[in-house]
Amino acid sequence: MLDQRQRDEFTERGFVVIPRVVPENVVAEATRGIDALLAADPPEAHVTGPHFFFPDAADVPALLAPLTGTPAWSYAESLVGVGKLDVPGQVQVALNIPPFSHRPGMHHIDGYPPGPDGRPYTFTMLAGVLMSDQLGEDGGNLWVWPGTHLTHAEYFREHGPDAFFAAGGYPPIRLPEPEQIRGRAGDLLLAHYLLGHNIGGNTAAETRRALYFRLKRTGHDPRWREFLQDPWLDYDAFPPRSPRTPPRH
Ligand SMILES: [Fe+2]
Numbered sequence: 149m150l151d152q153r154q155r156d157e158f159t160e161r162g163f164v165v166i167p168r169v170v171p172e173n174v175v176a177e178a179t180r181g182i183d184a185l186l187a188a189d190p191p192e193a194h195v196t197g198p199h200f201f202f203p204d205a206a207d208v209p210a211l212l213a214p215l216t217g218t219p220a221w222s223y224a225e226s227l228v229g230v231g232k233l234d235v236p237g238q239v240q241v242a243l244n245i246p247p248f249s250h251r252p253g254m255h256h257i258d259g260y261p262p263g264p265d266g267r268p269y270t271f272t273m274l275a276g277v278l279m280s281d282q283l284g285e286d287g288g289n290l291w292v293w294p295g296t297h298l299t300h301a302e303y304f305r306e307h308g309p310d311a312f313f314a315a316g317g318y319p320p321i322r323l324p325e326p327e328q329i330r331g332r333a334g335d336l337l338l339a340h341y342l343l344g345h346n347i348g349g350n351t352a353a354e355t356r357r358a359l360y361f362r363l364k365r366t367g368h369d370p371r372w373r374e375f376l377q378d379p380w381l382d383y384d385a386f387p388p389r390s391p392r393t394p395p396r397h
């Protein structure tokens with residue numbers, strides 16, 4: 149379980165980093181899994197900046213294990229509801245290869261363009277496992293704009309959820325100062341789907357590595373329009389309510 153301070157952080161800022169969630173041996177096994185992907189399909193020598201692999205989770209058990217075989221899963225469940233999360237079918241291996249002297253000018257949210265059925269690829273929560281230490285800034289860290297999970301929901305309440313399509317992943321909201329996610333290999337990031345974020349630069353010596361999992365509450369897909377306007381629709385315990393308020397689920 150997250151403690152109260154961590155839950156408050158997720159409520160107000162839209163993300164929380166939980167240290168030392170994934171044990172060293174699980175990180176080591178997943179590191180070998182990433183090494184194997186890189187050996188089988190190495191990036192060309194001139195490639196710098198973001199470089200991704202999207203294997204099916206069933207094909208890479210060592211890369212799914214940091215989420216499902218560690219306390220990471222119960223941390224995520226403690227926000228959404230026990231037994232309410234679908235195991236993701238895909239893993240994203242997110243590398244950021246130096247030198248990459250980039251500073252994002254703005255945020256985005258995922259899910260655009262929509263799929264063949266017209267539904268955007270929204271989800272409930274991003275779980276990220278850091279696979280390399282990112283203690284300083286500009287080392288390939290993920291950038292986030294704290295609190296924008298709420299501002300995005302306000303935007304969709306005002307303009308309607310179909311404004312998602314016109315925005316193309318970049319809803320024109322007012323932005324606070326961004327922050328860079330810092331932590332060590334094995335730390336867990338939980339971020340609300342509606343939190344604005346982006347890829348940062350990498351002026352450090354090492355390639356930055358992370359695993360990302362896009363988690364959905366069971367039954368999320370048909371409710372995406374409602375979810376864009378009510379950021380806590382998928383989250384049983386949020387926002388904190390009076391004990392006399394009946395739960396919505
Ligand atoms: Fe993204």
